[in-house]
Amino acid sequence: MDILLQQIINGLVLGSMYALIALGYTMVYGIIQLINFAHGEVLMVGALTAWTSIGYMQTHMAGAPGWVILLLATLIACTVAAVLNIVIEKIAYKPLRNSPRLAPLITAIGMSILLQTLAMIIWKPNYKPFPTLLPQDPIFVGGAVITWTQIMILGVTAISLAVLMWIVHYTKVGRAMRATAENPRVAGLMGVKPDTIISATFLMGAVLAAIAGVMYASNYGTVQHTMGFLPGLKAFTAAVFGGIGNLTGAVIGGILLGLIEAIGSGYLGALTGGLLGSNYADIFAFVVLIVILTLRPSGLLGERVADRA
DSSP: OHHHHHHHHHHHHHHHHHHHHHHHHHHHHHHHOOOOTTHHHHHHHHHHHHHHHHHHHHHHSTTOOHHHHHHHHHHHHHHHHHHHHHHHIIIIIGGGTTSOTHHHHHHHHHHHHHHHHHHHHHHOSSOEEOOOOSOOOOEEETTEEEOHHHHHHHHHHHHHHHHHHHHHHHSHHHHHHHHHHHOHHHHHHTTOOHHHHHHHHHHHHHHHHHHHHHHHHHHHOEEOTTTTHHHHHHHHHHHHHHOTTOHHHHHHHHHHHHHHHHHHHHHHHHHTTTSSSGGGTHHHHHHHHHHHHHHOTTOTTOOOOOOOO
16 A cells, blocks of 8 residues: 555656646647647756756855745746747748648657757756755655655646636636637637737747646756657657547546556566566556557547537
């Protein structure tokens, strides 16, 4: 039971980060039917920007509380990621909006490789330790252990998801996003500006990715130019798992995928005496993807796609 409880905590933390990244995929897909495979690299840029900002603030703001430095670094990372994602949309995706779907997909993969290369040039390819800014005193829950960093991840994720759902369901921008997702031509006739809404969608997705990147770096304690590839791929799996195009599905898919990965690797390690386990955790995500695509291609909550006029 202690192993189960510990792996549930680990799975919720991991799934929370997957859910934030998956929301970026599913929002963009819901509006322009594009899988933005450069989304993981936006996460990476956010994490590396936060790392640089923290180093600067620790030098010039000596004595500032760790949580203040982390908060300011996260805000800077969100700003940089948002600007980057909007630029990507304007330069790489907007000219191809009416092209066959394969063209923007290949462009997204190319943009992913380009961003990794630029990050390697700017920040160098070596792994960099991410500073520990929160207390490291362990908190015991039953027979399991949780850290303040993990509590921060769960809390920030819950707040971020609540704010996003409020924006989408109860604000003018959210109504415009839903209208554009249903039918951009009709939404345009009703006074909605589709280009502005698409840019807003990329902006929101980038902010969520940057937050996830900072939390991912805080949890694992390292940053590097390829760090966004695997989380991005797993978050895409989570979006498909829950039903891509469905916000609730992305959240459920991300959390379930995190739980499956953590519990599966935990018990695999226990059953094999540590021979197998965390090193093989990645296989669970892709086994889930294969099973879902085989048995239910639309995902757990289905895909909401309107007929286009």
